[in-house]
Amino acid sequence: MNTRWKPVINQKLCTGCGACIEQCPENALGQIAGKAIVLAPETCTYCAQCETLCPTRAIALPYLIMYAAPSSASDSTSR
Amino acid sequence: MTQADLTVLAEHLSNIPYFAPLSSGERHALAARAGFYTFAADEVIFLEGEKHSSLWIIEDGSVKIAKLSPEGSEYILHLLGPGGVFNDVAALDGGPTPANAIAMTLVTVWSLSPALVREVIERHPAVAQAAIETLTGRVRALNRQLEDLTLYPVLVRLARFLIAQAEDPSLSGPGITRAAIAGHLNTTPETISRVLAKLQDAGAIRFDRHRILITDRDMLRSIAAL
Ligand code: SF4
C-alpha cells in the first residue's frame, strides 16, 4: 500500500489528548513528544474516525480526486 | 348527497390515520355531516393565509398544495389525488391555511368543518392521539426536507469542485482534506462529509481509501448543473 497517503497531523493544533490514538481501530497512531503521529501508515484504512473525533481538527485525511478508471480494459482504445 | 357518496367518504375516512380509530357507524355519521363541493381545473380552493380551517378530503381529481416564493415562482409541496387530505393543520389548530390549494383537474371534495373536527377529537381520545402521531411524523419529514434544502447549494458547489479537481489533477497535488474543501466552498468539514456521503449514496462517487473516485460523470455533471 502506498504509505504516502496517510492522515496528516498539524503539530501546532495537536494537543496530544490521545483521543485519536485510543480510537483508531487499526492502531495506526501513536504519540511522540506529546503529539500524535502516524506510526503505521500501511495499516490505516482511511476510516476517518480520527478526523471526526479530533477536538482541535488537528488530524485530517488528504484525498486524491479523480475519475474512476473505465470499467472495461478495452475502453482506452475506444476513445 | 346520495348514499353512494357517503360510503365512498366513509371509506376514505377509514384510510385517514386519525379517523381510523372510529367505528364504521361513527365514520358514516361524520360523513353525513360533511359538505360537498366541485371545483373546475385551475380553480383556487383556498389561498395561503385565509381564515379557513375546514378539513378537505378529495373524492375525485387532483389538487396541488403549493407556496409562492416572493419572486412569484411556485413551490409544490404536495400533489394529492382521490382520498388525499389537506388543510388538516388548520383544521386542528384553527389557524390560517398554510399554503395554496388549487384544483388541477375537475375536482370533487368533501369538507369537514372545524367545529365537527373538534367535536370528534373531544369525543375520541384515540383520534387525538392518532392526529398527534400524524402531525409529529410530518414535522420530522419537514425537518429532513429542510436539511436537504440547506444542503442543496453545497451539493451543487461540491459537484463542481470535484469535477474541476478531476479535470486538472495538478490541483489536488498532495491531496485535499475535507477541511480544505470546506474552506474553498465556505462551509464546514461536517457538511462536506454529509454531502460527500449523499453523493456516494447516489452512486456519483466512491471512496477508495485515499481516492475519491468519480464513478458517474454524467450524474455528477447534472448535479453540478453543468
Ligand atoms: S485527537 Fe487531535 S489533538 Fe488529540 S492527539 Fe489526536 S490529533 Fe492530537
Ligand code: SF4
Ligand atoms: S483513518 Fe482510521 S485507520 Fe486511519 S489513522 Fe485514522 S482512525 Fe486510524
